[in-house]
Amino acid sequence: MEHRLDPWLILAVVGLLGASLPTLHSVSRVVGTNLLLRQSLWGITGLLILWLMSLVRLDIYERLATVLYGAGLAGLIAVLLFGVARGGNRAWIALGPITVQPSEFARISTILLAAAWIAHRSARNLRIHHAATTAAIVAFPVLLIILEPDMGVALTYVPILIAALWLGGLPRIVWVLLIICALIGATITWHYALKPYQKERIRTVVDPDRDPFGAGYQVRQSKIAVGSGGLSGHGLGQGSQSQLRFLPAQHTDFAFAVWAEATGFVGTTLLLLAYALLLARIANVALTTESRYGVVLVVLVGAWLTFQVVVNLGMVLGWLPTTGVTLPLFSYGGSSLISTCAALGVVQAVWRYRLVNQ
């Protein structure tokens, strides 16, 4: 009998969680909360949600896309009105004992609607106003998230838009124009929108030694942690970088550095293989489904997850500036973990859809 859930994808998810939990536990003392217990509960909930989301038929997602998108926007507006501020961002809403980050969930509904919109454009290339509509679908939630402000999460919407436009098809000349616009936009942003500390973060990527105790501090410490792991690492709970609190945000943004310090090249390779397996299985779903909607949906999820993995690891390894993008399925955080699992559940719904006799 064909499996209803992809066992390889589940293996990758469980493997990543299995690496994440002991890593978080090893820094619990440093961070000062019991991360293991909370993240274990979120992990179990996440797997449950993954399974539940996979049970829903694909055409139901398609039909509900607009409603869910509206609900996502409503959540983002609600967080601006009644949100709980944490460290300067008003990104969380308190629901009883737990706090929820609506921007993590609005992303799934944005993907559902953008995919539906693209899948129904049957022409070879998108017309300009169709492309503009796609951009608008992504832009509304992004603008609301920028108001929070939570740049890390807002950035994760960018690959969704790019992948959607790519799948929908744009003439080459439009891509060239878009790249030129992006460059101009980046220049303007650099000169007028970025705060001095944000500029310093970008400068230190180019020149890592320019301010080792200031803006370059986090990345430098992260590189020391990763590099000192060597081939086989110090062992969990042993590395001086994580245990002596050199590393900032070691349970969230820099969780990978803790793992790298503890398990060395062997561990980081295994972890990368797990992400590769996960993305390969997502690619497999995208390339085998017969549904246009299914393809777009799965590719958008894959683009988003890849973006987060690449941007987070790029930051930890000193290639990209620090942005606050977390590592999916590995960094501490309930909302992020649940929303990632829910998105993978949607991927599995597409996987199951091939069993539906057409």
Added chain:
Amino acid sequence: MKLREDIGPLRRRTVVIFLLVFTALGLIHLRLVHLQLAHGAQWRNLAENNRLRRLPLPGPRGWIYDRRGEVLAENVPSWELLLFPDEATNLDETGLFLASEGITETKTFRELLAERRTGRQAPLVVGENLTWNQVAAVHSHQGDHPELSVVSRFRRHYPFASLAAHAVGHLRPISKAQVEANPDLEPDLMIGATGIEADQNAFLAGSSGERWMMVSAVGRQLGVVRETLPTSGHDLGSALDMRLQRAAAAALGDRSGGIVALDPRNGAVRVLYSSPSFDPAVFGGRLSRSDWQTLQEDPEHPLQNRCLQGVYPPGSTIKPFLALGGLNEGLIDEHTTVYCNGSIVLYGHRFRCWRRGGHGFVDLERALAESCDVYFYLLGQKLGIEGIARWLQLFGFGSKTGLDPPFESAGLIGTPEWSRRVRKTPWYPGEVVSVSIGQGPLLVTVVQLAQAFALLANGGHPVRPYLVPEDSEIPAPLEINPRYLERVKAALVEVVHGDHGTARRLSALPMAGKTGTAQVARLQEGVAADELASHLRHHAWFVGWAPLDKPEIVVAVIVEHGGDGSGSAAPVAGKVIEAYLGLGQEDNTIETSDVEAPTAGPFPSAEGG
């Protein structure tokens, strides 16, 4: 089927996207090869030479001055030794090193580690007030003990030591509960424990800063990662007058007791001295606990503030207030005369006057000047216990004066209702007789008596005693007939200046007042008061004011087990008043500000001589 036809371009574009995805993952893996395999040893070397420390920077506390600008509390530089426990390889070895250098005893060190609060990166203060030799010893062993760091900080210092210990107060380490309640507070913070230090803690305390710095494997500072600077607290001028305080302490000598002097015009407390006192330097640190344990176990209770916390029967010093009550209620007038033959039988008991032979015929003035007990037995009986309680409450007895509310006692005015509720025994009618001469269930503090006499001295205006000036409402004058007030004041002048006054040995000074002798134990027949064991002897009181025409200072003195008021307490008060008057007129005017530049000269009166 349309769907199948349409999916072709989507598939091709999907393949492109996933090619990009796997290229990115491959590049990341190459980066890991570079960082972890090719250069792993270099990074490992850096990691081992890498220490990040958070150094709390305490905000300096404000200084405390007396009214003439003399320093009561200051900060002096001190070497402190910090331990960063996370960096230690073997804490037992660190403990041995500290013990061998005489910096911290092993037992104290273990207690410090056990009390350590996790969750916040704060170093432990394991050594204070280090000597140069100890600093040198730590520096020379820095390579073995990179977890130790000598820092220059401030220590609280009280230049007058035991002389102003109770008034100024001292510091204590902040409690664990307070740190937990407010995570912004540093665990090694010192806060005010008693006196002005506690009362004005919020004003005096600075706010802490912190410095994150990178240090090498041998504890050398490499660079500051970030820093928030501390802010200092405010300096504070108190109403105390150390010259008077010194005179008061000298007059009391090594006897136990308390002295309060205040300005009856505004309530400014000039003297607050409790004996025996202690050296607040004992509390200056966090580590020397054994020293203050001996203080706490001292049978003389040096930590107790006898001016504020000690409660005593007021004895005859209460009589002027009962006299005022009697006059105002019309129960007596200045001509009412009583015959005293040395004792009187009331409620079936014989109550004695202190003078065995009796005073003969006494009117109000003689009754106060010579302190006739029989006169007041009868007056107290007329007023009744409720009347007595009402009048005494009016003068501030039985409630806190507000000088230092968390620490001071309210005293006690025994009433039948109190007896039922608290003492759980019935009220004996005869007790009113004891209360009317300031014995029995009637307890006051020294500062309450000073406050009440200030009201007599200034003509009926209640004052609130204070050590630190603050804005507060001026209480309304009491509704007492000024004529009665003048009668009682005149009688208290007679106490000092009359031929038979109980404090006539002070008649050289322009002062008035009232002596008091408070029984500690009931006298057995045939035993003279001065033959009692020292801890059973009477407490001696004197409360008075000077100068006579415009009173500027009220002095209240208790000498514990000092015998009788005229013999032991009155001379002490006389010395304080003499010192005050010796300071000269221009020094004693009320200043607009209570702090002024130190005059730092001899007494102004020396100019004339």
